[in-house]
Amino acid sequence: MTSASASQSDILARLVSGIVGGGIRVVDLTVPLEPATPTIQLPPQFAPSKSFSLEEISRYDERGPAWYWNNIACGEHTGTHFDAPVHWVTGKDYPNNATHNIPVDRFIGPACVIDISQEVAGNPDFLLTQAVVEDWERRHGRIPAHAWVLVRTDWSQRRTAKEFLNIGKDGPHTPGFHPQCVPFLARERDILGVGVETVGTDAGQAATFEPMFPCHTLMHGSNRFGLASLTNLDQLPPTGAVVIAPPLKIVNGSGSPLRVLALVPV
Ligand code: MN
16 A cells, blocks of 8 residues: 555544544534424415425334334425525526536535624624625635535524514515625635525525525526525634535435534534
C-alpha cells in the first residue's frame, strides 16, 4: 500500500473514531414528523398538500402478532424536507433533477451558517441580502464549492403551527432571501443549495416578489437544492460542519421528507 492510499483509508478511520470516541458531535437538524407538523398553506386556488398521517396496520396483535407497522402518507414537501430541481418549472429540464437520480455525492457538503436571528427577531419579514452574505464572507471566507448555505433565523423555536406559519390577512410573514441575493448565491457561488428553518425556502411574502418565489425560481433554475424546516442551526458553527441530507429515493420525486444530520467538530 502506498502512503497516499494509507492516508486515504485513514480519513474514514478518523471520521469513525471522531463519531464514536469523541471529537465529532452529530447534530440532528430535523423536526419531528407527525400529524401536527406544520405544512405549507398554499392560496386556495392551488392544490393543497397532505399533512403527515400515520395509520396503524398492526401492533403485536391479531393483525400481526409479532410486529408493529404503520402506513404513512404526506406531501413530498412536509416537515424537514428536500426540494429537488424538478420541483420548480425552471428546473424541470435538467438531467438527474429528481430525488432518485441526483448524484448522491451532492447530498453531502460543508455547511456555511449565516446567522440572521437578531434581525429576524425584530422583523419576521427580514430578507437575507447579498450585502449580509458578503459581510459573512469577509469574516469567515468565501462560500466554498459544494457547500450547503444554511440560514439561521431561530424560526424553528416557534413551537405552535400558528406561530411557525405566522399567517396574516395578507399571507404568511416569515423570513427568507432577498430576490437580488438569490442569483448571487445560485450563480456566483457553486453551492449545493440552501437550507432554512421556515416551512419553505422562500420568504412568506415571496408570492409578491419579482420574480415570484425567487429562491425556488432561481435555485432550482440553477439546478440547486433546498432544505426546509430545519432546526438546531444554533448548534452549528459558521463554518466547519458537514451536512448530510439525502432524500428518499422516490422515482421522479420532487422532494421528500428526510433526516438531516450535521457533523460538528468539538
Ligand atoms: Mn419544498
